[in-house]
Amino acid sequence: MAPPTSSQSKPGRTLLLLLALILVMGATVALQKAFVPKFGLDLAGGTTVTLSPVTVNGRAPSQESLDRAVTIIRQRVNGTGISDAQVAKSNDNIVIQIPGAGRDEALRLVSTTAELRMRQVLAVAAARTQPAEVPTAAPTPGGSATATPAASASDSTPARQSAAPTANPSPAGRVLSKALTAPTPEAGAATGGTTERKQGSGARAKESPTAAPSPSAPAAPEDEGDPLAGQDTSGIEPALLEEFRKIDCTAKNRGQGAIDDPNKQIVACSDDGTARYILDKAAVQGTEISGAQAGTDPTTGEWIVQVDFKSKGASLFSDITRRITTLPAPRNQLANVLDGVVIVAPTIEEAIPGGSARISGSFTQTTATELADQLKYGALPLKFQQSSVVSVSSTLGQDQLRGGLISGALGLIIVVLYLLLYYRGLGLIGVASLGVATAVTYLTVDVISHNAGFRLSLPHIIGLVVSIGITADSFIVYFERIRDEIKEGRRTLRSAVEVAWRRARRTILVADAVMFIAAVVLYFLAVGDVAGFAFAMGLTTLIDIVVVFLFTKPLMSIVARLRFFSKGHKLSGLDAERMGRTSPAEQTLQEA
Amino acid sequence: MPGVISRLYRGDINIDFVGKRKVWYGLSVVLLAVSILGLVLNGLNLGVEFRGGSVFDFTRTPGSSIEQVRETVADAGAHQVIVQQAGPNWRVTTESLKGEEATKVQETIARKYGISEEQVSSQVIGATWGGEVSQKAWIGLVVFMIAIMLYLSVAFEWRMALAAIVALIHDLVITAGVYAWSGFEVTPATMLGFLTILGYSLYDAVVVFDMIKEVTGKLGTSAKMTYTQAANNALSHTLIRSLNTSLVAILPVAAILFIGTTLLGAGTLKDLSLALFVGMVVGTYSSLCVATPILVTLKEREPKWQALAQRVHAKELAAAKAARTAKEPVSAGTQNVTAQATDKRKKR
Numbered sequence: 002m003a004p005p006t007s008s009q010s011k012p013g014r015t016l017l018l019l020l021a022l023i024l025v026m027g028a029t030v031a032l033q034k035a036f037v038p039k040f041g042l043d044l045a046g047g048t049t050v051t052l053s054p055v056t057v058n059g060r061a062p063s064q065e066s067l068d069r070a071v072t073i074i075r076q077r078v079n080g081t082g083i084s085d086a087q088v089a090k091s092n093d094n095i096v097i098q099i100p101g102a103g104r105d106e107a108l109r110l111v112s113t114t115a116e117l118r119m120r121q122v123l124a125v126a127a128a129r130t131q132p133a134e135v136p137t138a139a140p141t142p143g144g145s146a147t148a149t150p151a152a153s154a155s156d157s158t159p160a161r162q163s164a165a166p167t168a169n170p171s172p173a174g175r176v177l178s179k180a181l182t183a184p185t186p187e188a189g190a191a192t193g194g195t196t197e198r199k200q201g202s203g204a205r206a207k208e209s210p211t212a213a214p215s216p217s218a219p220a221a222p223e224d225e226g227d228p229l230a231g232q233d234t235s236g237i238e239p240a241l242l243e244e245f246r247k248i249d250c251t252a253k254n255r256g257q258g259a260i261d262d263p264n265k266q267i268v269a270c271s272d273d274g275t276a277r278y279i280l281d282k283a284a285v286q287g288t289e290i291s292g293a294q295a296g297t298d299p300t301t302g303e304w305i306v307q308v309d310f311k312s313k314g315a316s317l318f319s320d321i322t323r324r325i326t327t328l329p330a331p332r333n334q335l336a337n338v339l340d341g342v343v344i345v346a347p348t349i350e351e352a353i354p355g356g357s358a359r360i361s362g363s364f365t366q367t368t369a370t371e372l373a374d375q376l377k378y379g380a381l382p383l384k385f386q387q388s389s390v391v392s393v394s395s396t397l398g399q400d401q402l403r404g405g406l407i408s409g410a411l412g413l414i415i416v417v418l419y420l421l422l423y424y425r426g427l428g429l430i431g432v433a434s435l436g437v438a439t440a441v442t443y444l445t446v447d448v449i450s451h452n453a454g455f456r457l458s459l460p461h462i463i464g465l466v467v468s469i470g471i472t473a474d475s476f477i478v479y480f481e482r483i484r485d486e487i488k489e490g491r492r493t494l495r496s497a498v499e500v501a502w503r504r505a506r507r508t509i510l511v512a513d514a515v516m517f518i519a520a521v522v523l524y525f526l527a528v529g530d531v532a533g534f535a536f537a538m539g540l541t542t543l544i545d546i547v548v549v550f551l552f553t554k555p556l557m558s559i560v561a562r563l564r565f566f567s568k569g570h571k572l573s574g575l576d577a578e579r580m581g582r583t584s585p586a587e588q589t590l591q592e593a
Numbered sequence: 594m595p596g597v598i599s600r601l602y603r604g605d606i607n608i609d610f611v612g613k614r615k616v617w618y619g620l621s622v623v624l625l626a627v628s629i630l631g632l633v634l635n636g637l638n639l640g641v642e643f644r645g646g647s648v649f650d651f652t653r654t655p656g657s658s659i660e661q662v663r664e665t666v667a668d669a670g671a672h673q674v675i676v677q678q679a680g681p682n683w684r685v686t687t688e689s690l691k692g693e694e695a696t697k698v699q700e701t702i703a704r705k706y707g708i709s710e711e712q713v714s715s716q717v718i719g720a721t722w723g724g725e726v727s728q729k730a731w732i733g734l735v736v737f738m739i740a741i742m743l744y745l746s747v748a749f750e751w752r753m754a755l756a757a758i759v760a761l762i763h764d765l766v767i768t769a770g771v772y773a774w775s776g777f778e779v780t781p782a783t784m785l786g787f788l789t790i791l792g793y794s795l796y797d798a799v800v801v802f803d804m805i806k807e808v809t810g811k812l813g814t815s816a817k818m819t820y821t822q823a824a825n826n827a828l829s830h831t832l833i834r835s836l837n838t839s840l841v842a843i844l845p846v847a848a849i850l851f852i853g854t855t856l857l858g859a860g861t862l863k864d865l866s867l868a869l870f871v872g873m874v875v876g877t878y879s880s881l882c883v884a885t886p887i888l889v890t891l892k893e894r895e896p897k898w899q900a901l902a903q904r905v906h907a908k909e910l911a912a913a914k915a916a917r918t919a920k921e922p923v924s925a926g927t928q929n930v931t932a933q934a935t936d937k938r939k940k941r
Contacts, residue, residue: 393714394650397650419844423837522736527733
């Protein structure tokens with residue numbers, strides 16, 4: 002006689018554990034008032050765009066560059082105010098899911114490649130014109146720059162180096178200087194400007210339109226009626242002046258993803274929405290940047306970003322910095338435009354030859370790394386092709402959902418009927434287990450869809466329906482084992498349930514492990530529907546184990562005490578006469 | 594009623610699956626040859642998702658005909674237009690269209706049939722996408738097989754792993770053969786089906802092998818059965834479970850197939866369940882008639898089981914002889930046969 006195991010003596014406790022698990026998930030669902038899982042676009046309707054990177058040599062792009070591309074596309078999509086859009090990496094592809102209609106917009110958004118361009122700042126102002134406020138401040142007397150940008154190219158006044166950052170903090174509050182040169186003048190300039198820059202940066206962080214910092218202190222007080230008052234508008238196309246006055250950079254759509262022609266002047270917003278700019282034609286293309294790293298200044302310990310240029314870029318960069326460094330603010334700023342928005346617009350402290358520059362000014366490690374990434378990967382734009390564009394109407398989605406649900410219900414009913422017919426009383430336990438498995442699956446799907454960004458789609462539903470078979474098989478393996486034990490005729494039901502469990506448990510675990518390995522491998526290696534399907538299979542395999550261990554087995558232990566089962570009632574499914582007393586396995590064992 | 598069904602119910606049958614393995618091998622070889630021939634001659638009928646192309650789905654309005662829909666779409670500038678009826682919808686397949694072209698087709702359909710543009714579902718699939726999907730699936734398959742080989746080698750032994758994998762490849766090739774000969778369309782959903790079959794095929798084999806391992810583990814040197822006989826017993830014993838499992842697995846799939854065909858027409862549900870249905874039938878056959886026989890063939894080459902087989906055969910022979918020549922002295926016959934058996938062992 003087998004010694005009683007702990008699970009035999011306390012099946013009630015195990016059941017309570019499962020009950021607690023279900024209650025916790027149920028409570029989560031109730032608290033969030035989220036009773037229906039969120040559906041994928043194939044069921045809810047919407048557009049799914051899959052972008053595959055096209056590389057010159059056909060090799061896989063680096064994960065870093067993909068992550069960068071995901072971030073950029075996400076910014077673009079979110080910037081348009083489309084709610085609930087998802088942008089995610091799936092292997093080497095980027096999958097964009099946009100609920101509802103709006104296919105054309107989605108396509109336009111994701112089809113432009115992100116390229117970095119460096120443009121001279123021609124004018125700058127706070128994020129938007131605020132008509133309510135009375136323009137009190139008179140324009141600063143005498144627009145400071147009389148020299149045209151072109152004429153001042155030969156000027157070189159080293160004194161400006163330290164003066165520039167203190168007098169004219171850029172919206173980004175940053176300065177651009179030579180990298181790795183003799184520390185004294187640069188370090189002095191950098192430290193001299195630090196306090197001022199931090200102020201600018203602090204205001205910038207608030208991001209509220211009213212708190213928008215004065216982007217260029219002498220030229221544009223924040224509550225001024227005309228953002229261009231006091232600024233030198235020479236050399237700017239009139240149409241742009243008008244656009245500049247109108248643009249509202251606090252709006253969600255700040256022109257992300259706009260196709261900026263490098264040969265034209267443009268109006269652009271800063272990426273945090275606190276300032277607007279008029280920018281000159283592109284002086285240096287991002288493709289001329291060879292690298293960018295975040296690091297700390299050896300003397301001040303301040304976070305900086307170092308940028309390196311290729312040879313052509315180095316000379317272009319040298320030219321533009323020499324030309325604009327002597328100009329009055331804001332024209333001594335060089336804006337870095339990525340994807341239609343200004344990511345940084347540092348003041349040029351000096352002419353920077355040598356193909357290497359550094360940007361400094363109240364960076365944190367995070368912001369410095371982010372900027373370095375933007376410069377680096379913006380400079381090496383990944384080209385994408387649209388591998389698949391699938392848009393599902395809400396009616397088709399509903400049809401598919403209904404089809405999935407009906408087949409799920411039908412499948413369950415058939416399996417339930419079969420179990421009852423074949424296993425009678427035991428079948429009831431199987432049916433109860435299937436019921437619990439269904440409930441746990443539903444709750445799990447619901448909870449992860451509301452808390453972990455999971456979206457239930459058709460491949461998932463099919464995976465779940467197909468898995469009914471696997472779940473049911475665990476019961477079948479166990480029931481057959483119990484019947485074996487009974488057939489041998491040497492055991493009471495109570496001990497048969499325990500002995501059979503020890504043998505069935507191993508089979509169930511080994512077989513489920515195979516399914517789980519299949520699910521994991523496919524989930525990580527496959528794309529699209531296959532991955533979704535694999536996820537559902539893996540999930541149900543786990544749930545199967547939970548249900549068999551925490552429900553079927555303890556329930557069996559409890560039920561084994563009932564006369565109906567232990568006496569082998571005709572309807573219990575354990576009726577000895579019907580099962581026959583001997584079995585081939587038994588013969589084998591006896592003969593062996 | 595002591596019919597086949599009730600004997601099945603009691604697990605009281607002993608079909609000689611393993612003993613007749615030459616028959617099964619022959620059958621499987623023929624099936625594989627026919628499948629490969631089909632794949633070479635006909636190839637697979639790849640769906641739009643693999644070839645690249647555009648698909649539009651929209652609700653069938655009363656009075657619209659296939660001809661009419663084809664004309665409408667062709668007028669919108671699309672080529673290679675194929676119109677199918679899919680449940681309550683029209684499904685229009687064309688060549689791969691560019692963004693604006695696809696939009697134009699959508700607009701035209703919407704205008705012509707008085708539905709909103711959003712109600713026209715569309716898929717535009719680039720020509721290389723299918724290649725990527727299938728390449729990823731192949732990589733996944735190979736990695737999966739290696740992982741399973743390793744796992745089964747650890748959980749059981751390498752011979753079982755090999756037998757399971759051979760059975761699995763057998764199932765995939767034959768299922769693909771059915772698709773090649775029948776011309777059913779192969780879509781990503783079909784691939785999902787194939788992959789599921791793979792899981793089931795292994796799952797079933799694992800349960801059977803677990804039982805074989807248990808039964809044969811008890812065979813000592815003085816056992817009265819060969820490995821083959823023991824394995825066959827184990828197989829017969831789990832037969833009822835295998836059939837139950839297959840049935841329980843096929844039932845929900847049949848439900849999907851039924852709903853997919855009647856309610857939705859063409860689409861994911863139908864493609865997937867068709868692949869599953871075909872594959873599961875093949876899978877059930879292979880787990881009984883391919884996986885275990887291969888395992889037995891491999892195992893019987895082991896010296897330990899060879900020796901056992903010889904002893905058992907010798908005993909059987911002796912018993913038979915004894916029965917036939919009941920009047921002759923029994924001891925002489927037995928000695929004779931035992932000597933033969935020892936002789937054979939020495940030659941090896």
